[in-house]
Amino acid sequence: MNALLEIKDLKKYFKTSRGLLHAVDGINFAIERGNTLGVVGESGCGKSTLGRLIVHLLEPTGGKIFFEGRDYTNLSHQALLESRREMQMIFQDPFSSLNPRMTVKDTILEPMSIHGMFGGDQSEQTRHVGNIMDAVGLAGNLANSYPHELDGGRRQRIGIARALALEPKFIVCDEPVSALDVSIQAQILNLMQDIQSERGLTYIFITHDLSVVKHISNDICVMYLGNMVEKCPAKEIFKTNYHPYTRALLSAIPIAKTGVKRERILLKGEISSPIEPKPGCRFAPRCIDAKRDCFETQPDLVEISPRHIVACHLYSNVRAIKK
Amino acid sequence: MKKDTILEIRNLTVDYNSDFGTVHALNSLTLSMSRGESLGFVGETGAGKTTTALEIMGLIPYPAGVTKSGEILFEGQDLLKMGKSKLRSIRGEKISMIFQDPMTSLNPVMTVGDQIAESFRIHEKTGRAEAAQKAVRILEMVGIPGERYGEYPHQFSGGMKQRVVIAVALSCNPTLLIADEPTTALDVTIQAQVLDLISTLKKERGTSLLLITHDLGVVAEACDSVAIMYAGSVVEYGTLDDIYNRTSHPYTKGLFGSIPDIESDVDRLKPIPGLMPDPRDLPSGCAFAPRCTLSADECTLPGLGLVEIETGHLVKCRKVRA
Amino acid sequence: MSAQDYKTNRKSGFWSDAWKRLRRNNAAMFSLAVLVLLVITAIFADAIAPYSYSVQDYDNLFQPPSAAHPFGTDNFGRDILSRIMHGSRISLLVGFSSIVTAIIVGGILGAVSGYYGNRTDNCIMRAMDILMAIPGMLLAISLAAMLKPGLINLVIAIAIADVPGYSRVVRASVLTIKGQEYIEAAQCIGATDRRIIFRHVLPNCMAPIIVQATLGMAGAILSASALSFLGLGIQPPTPEWGSMLASARQYIREYWHMTAFPGLAIVITIFALNILGDGLRDALDPRLRR
Numbered sequence: 047m048n049a050l051l052e053i054k055d056l057k058k059y060f061k062t063s064r065g066l067l068h069a070v071d072g073i074n075f076a077i078e079r080g081n082t083l084g085v086v087g088e089s090g091c092g093k094s095t096l097g098r099l100i101v102h103l104l105e106p107t108g109g110k111i112f113f114e115g116r117d118y119t120n121l122s123h124q125a126l127l128e129s130r131r132e133m134q135m136i137f138q139d140p141f142s143s144l145n146p147r148m149t150v151k152d153t154i155l156e157p158m159s160i161h162g163m164f165g166g167d168q169s170e171q172t173r174h175v176g177n178i179m180d181a182v183g184l185a186g187n188l189a190n191s192y193p194h195e196l197d198g199g200r201r202q203r204i205g206i207a208r209a210l211a212l213e214p215k216f217i218v219c220d221e222p223v224s225a226l227d228v229s230i231q232a233q234i235l236n237l238m239q240d241i242q243s244e245r246g247l248t249y250i251f252i253t254h255d256l257s258v259v260k261h262i263s264n265d266i267c268v269m270y271l272g273n274m275v276e277k278c279p280a281k282e283i284f285k286t287n288y289h290p291y292t293r294a295l296l297s298a299i300p301i302a303k304t305g306v307k308r309e310r311i312l313l314k315g316e317i318s319s320p321i322e323p324k325p326g327c328r329f330a331p332r333c334i335d336a337k338r339d340c341f342e343t344q345p346d347l348v349e350i351s352p353r354h355i356v357a358c359h360l361y362s363n364v365r366a367i368k369k
Numbered sequence: 370m371k372k373d374t375i376l377e378i379r380n381l382t383v384d385y386n387s388d389f390g391t392v393h394a395l396n397s398l399t400l401s402m403s404r405g406e407s408l409g410f411v412g413e414t415g416a417g418k419t420t421t422a423l424e425i426m427g428l429i430p431y432p433a434g435v436t437k438s439g440e441i442l443f444e445g446q447d448l449l450k451m452g453k454s455k456l457r458s459i460r461g462e463k464i465s466m467i468f469q470d471p472m473t474s475l476n477p478v479m480t481v482g483d484q485i486a487e488s489f490r491i492h493e494k495t496g497r498a499e500a501a502q503k504a505v506r507i508l509e510m511v512g513i514p515g516e517r518y519g520e521y522p523h524q525f526s527g528g529m530k531q532r533v534v535i536a537v538a539l540s541c542n543p544t545l546l547i548a549d550e551p552t553t554a555l556d557v558t559i560q561a562q563v564l565d566l567i568s569t570l571k572k573e574r575g576t577s578l579l580l581i582t583h584d585l586g587v588v589a590e591a592c593d594s595v596a597i598m599y600a601g602s603v604v605e606y607g608t609l610d611d612i613y614n615r616t617s618h619p620y621t622k623g624l625f626g627s628i629p630d631i632e633s634d635v636d637r638l639k640p641i642p643g644l645m646p647d648p649r650d651l652p653s654g655c656a657f658a659p660r661c662t663l664s665a666d667e668c669t670l671p672g673l674g675l676v677e678i679e680t681g682h683l684v685k686c687r688k689v690r691a
Numbered sequence: 692m693s694a695q696d697y698k699t700n701r702k703s704g705f706w707s708d709a710w711k712r713l714r715r716n717n718a719a720m721f722s723l724a725v726l727v728l729l730v731i732t733a734i735f736a737d738a739i740a741p742y743s744y745s746v747q748d749y750d751n752l753f754q755p756p757s758a759a760h761p762f763g764t765d766n767f768g769r770d771i772l773s774r775i776m777h778g779s780r781i782s783l784l785v786g787f788s789s790i791v792t793a794i795i796v797g798g799i800l801g802a803v804s805g806y807y808g809n810r811t812d813n814c815i816m817r818a819m820d821i822l823m824a825i826p827g828m829l830l831a832i833s834l835a836a837m838l839k840p841g842l843i844n845l846v847i848a849i850a851i852a853d854v855p856g857y858s859r860v861v862r863a864s865v866l867t868i869k870g871q872e873y874i875e876a877a878q879c880i881g882a883t884d885r886r887i888i889f890r891h892v893l894p895n896c897m898a899p900i901i902v903q904a905t906l907g908m909a910g911a912i913l914s915a916s917a918l919s920f921l922g923l924g925i926q927p928p929t930p931e932w933g934s935m936l937a938s939a940r941q942y943i944r945e946y947w948h949m950t951a952f953p954g955l956a957i958v959i960t961i962f963a964l965n966i967l968g969d970g971l972r973d974a975l976d977p978r979l980r981r
Binding site: 294 | 556559562586587588590625626637638640644
Binding site: 098101103126127130131134135137138139142143144145146147148156157160161205208211212 | 871872873875876877878879880881886890891894
């Protein structure tokens with residue numbers, strides 16, 4: 047296995063006036079070079095925090111991040127700057143992720159001038175801006191436009207171009223298509239797939255939309271309140287799924303077809319608070335299959351079939367793989 | 370036209386005057402809805418979905434929005450020609466609206482119970498105590514315990530707030546409920562709960578529903594018929610079956626091709642090329658022609674209208690014939 | 692070029708859009724014209740003023756407005772019009788420089804406070820709260836009394852009283868901007884804090900600062916006049932609108948023109964600045980864009 051990125055027991059707690067908020071609570075996974083890991087979950091599950099931890103926008107409370115086998119957790123100032131060339135991020139909101147006072151060209155150029163790419167040669171850098179704009183499908187005559195003159199789809203292309211400017215190996219995509227209309231969303235998804243295969247990029251694709259994540263990912267990780275509840279190859283998730291939350295999530299997705307009769311698992315209540323969570327399975331209060339065990343101990347991850355792992359007491363008879 | 374038509378919009382044209390030219394928001398929009406029907410009103414940003422809803426409610430911002438022509442017949446009466454006070458009594462009593470963002474449509478300094486009771490007191494002229502009783506009943510109907518009558522909106526979660534908004538909208542038993550992206554701000558599992566609630570209540574009370582959304586999945590779950598909007602007018606209209614299984618307009622086909630399907634494995638999506646036309650400068654003839662794979666010279670000619678290609682299935686395209 | 696590209700061919704930017712909107716606001720444009728006229732008067736006062744501001748003419752004391760002296764003369768026979776023209780220098784200079792000083796100090800304090808947050812924020816903002824707890828005018832009076840009367844000290848007195856206001860405005864907009872994703876994006880590409888503050892944060896909070904500055908300048912001119920009126924600002928014989936009012940005060944019953952014209956000059960300037968400030972707020976408000 048050629049893991050590009052591996053995270054071990056990654057944790058992030060935030061201090062709030064009502065106690066510690068467990069945003070990300072012990073996540074483990076590895077991503078192979080050239081693959082896409084989809085992270086899916088509802089609001090408040092910690093998926094965005096996870097992405098920000100990986101690109102060092104936030105410092106973890108605990109756990110380790112390994113990139114190409116090297117420990118990337120507590121980087122010095124210089125090492126952090128170097129790491130920016132390896133991993134980049136694409137943001138959700140095409141409106142607020144671009145500085146309204148900077149032109150398209152300036153936005154894409156800025157990372158190159160910060161890192162002094164091409165030995166600081168400005169004309170080389172400008173040429174590179176042209177190449178990248180070309181690669182993401184932005185017409186050259188837009189170079190001097192401001193973001194507010196462009197529509198959401200083009201703005202998101204600028205965000206992608208900025209992430210590509212440093213020629214990273216790895217990109218965290220935080221809901222990159224959620225704010226876009228469906229027809230534009232499809233264009234951007236295709237673009238991201240093209241760029242990935244051309245440049246051999248590795249993605250973490252964070253979203254709340256299971257259909258999108260299944261479309262673009264090799265593996266899917268389902269998160270619930272800071273925990274990973276199930277991880278499996280993307281192609282399996284619709285047919286073979288184990289965790290009651292994954293099932294509820296799947297059954298709740300409206301499908302654009304007529305005559306689809308599905309048994310809908312309506313969850314009780316709403317997501318509970320991630321502040322000072324009670325022991326036991328985080329999903330237990332809403333779970334239709336919850337037993338007494340579920341409220342007392344947190345379930346371990348078990349490997350049900352190759353590469354398919356679940357954290358649920360319903361499957362505790364299967365051999366535990368961790369701890 | 371259909372027998373028991375509750376809402377009929379004819380040739381509605383609305384412009385917005387902006388700093389950078391006139392925005393043609395609606396371009397002779399024609400639509401009709403029968404009593405008890407759920408109509409899905411589907412389109413992308415800028416297609417004119419919300420403008421249509423605001424027109425029906427008489428809430429178009431003044432003076433930017435200008436209604437150029439057309440009529441909106443509600444139970445046979447033209448809402449656009451109606452006096453202010455009459456319109457106000459129809460709005461709220463017969464037509465209610467649910468907005469996308471539950472946070473902004475509730476008054477933050479009034480308890481949720483009082484907000485519902487207020488609408489009984491205004492429209493049904495009920496006394497304080499009776500209105501409060503009715504409010505508790507309707508709260509329980511949308512799945513909120515009556516004890517929470519005295520709580521303020523910020524004490525509710527997003528899904529619960531949207532339930533309150535639905536309760537307010539349904540408090541006066543409207544004949545027509547307009548829901549503008551009611552579940553877009555909610556998580557999927559909560560969306561499922563709210564959609565179930567809307568369908569159940571609709572069935573119980575026989576309310577007609579105009580569901581505005583960009584999500585073809587939501588429409589498939591909650592509606593009987595569908596109107597697809599593009600650049601300010603309806604390009605395809607029909608029953609759920611017509612639209613989903615006998616998709617005819619190239620734009621509608623493009624929309625379906627853009628959605629990743631969770632049930633099957635498709636490696637590549639087939640998006641619609643290009644972008645929405647600038648609503649200040651719409652192409653002549655068919656507005657979709659510049660993005661359309663079927664477009665031909667005839668598509669730029671004016672005078673394009675909806676054509677019935679089979680019973681009840683209308684399409685606005687010269688390339689599609691019965 | 693298709694219809695969709697039309698937007699991008701338009702020469703535009705934030706400032707040119709704002710200017711376009713401002714130009715349609717007649718009241719604001721009129722105020723701007725008045726202010727430009729005032730600035731020109733101030734710059735070329737020596738050349739265009741009909742008399743010297745200090746030459747006393749004991750044959751023409753307390754002259755009412757006439758063709759020779761359109762605004763009349765004062766108790767020393769000096770031409771009031773000329774004195775108002777020269778006085779505009781002091782008023783505009785004090786107004787402008789105290790606001791610029793206040794913006795620079797307040798802006799940096801506010802930006803640092805908002806960007807770093809936590810303890811830094813707490814220290815700076817509590818200090819500002821203490822300053823704010825003292826009425827601005829009282830603070831300026833005590834500062835002006837403590838320092839020696841004079842132009843620079845007047846500017847300092849007024850500027851210090853204005854600093855908390857600006858630091859709050861800047862801090863609030865920095866806090867809003869800090870939550871935007873483009874700040875995270877800048878961190879992601881490795882931008883330093885300094886670069887983020889100066890390239891990404893401050894340019895985006897210029898709009899509220901400009902509005903506040905225009906409105907604040909009116910207040911500063913008023914404060915300068917008030918301090919001079921109290922004898923704590925500009926000293927005679929240098930003409931200043933407030934000190935002109937002060938010296939005319941004792942003759943107000945007999946010679947109305949001595950107080951009326953300097954007073955009118957203050958009112959018109961303040962009024963123009965306020966109208967322009969309101970116009971700028973409308974023109975720069977992003978919610979009104981499009």
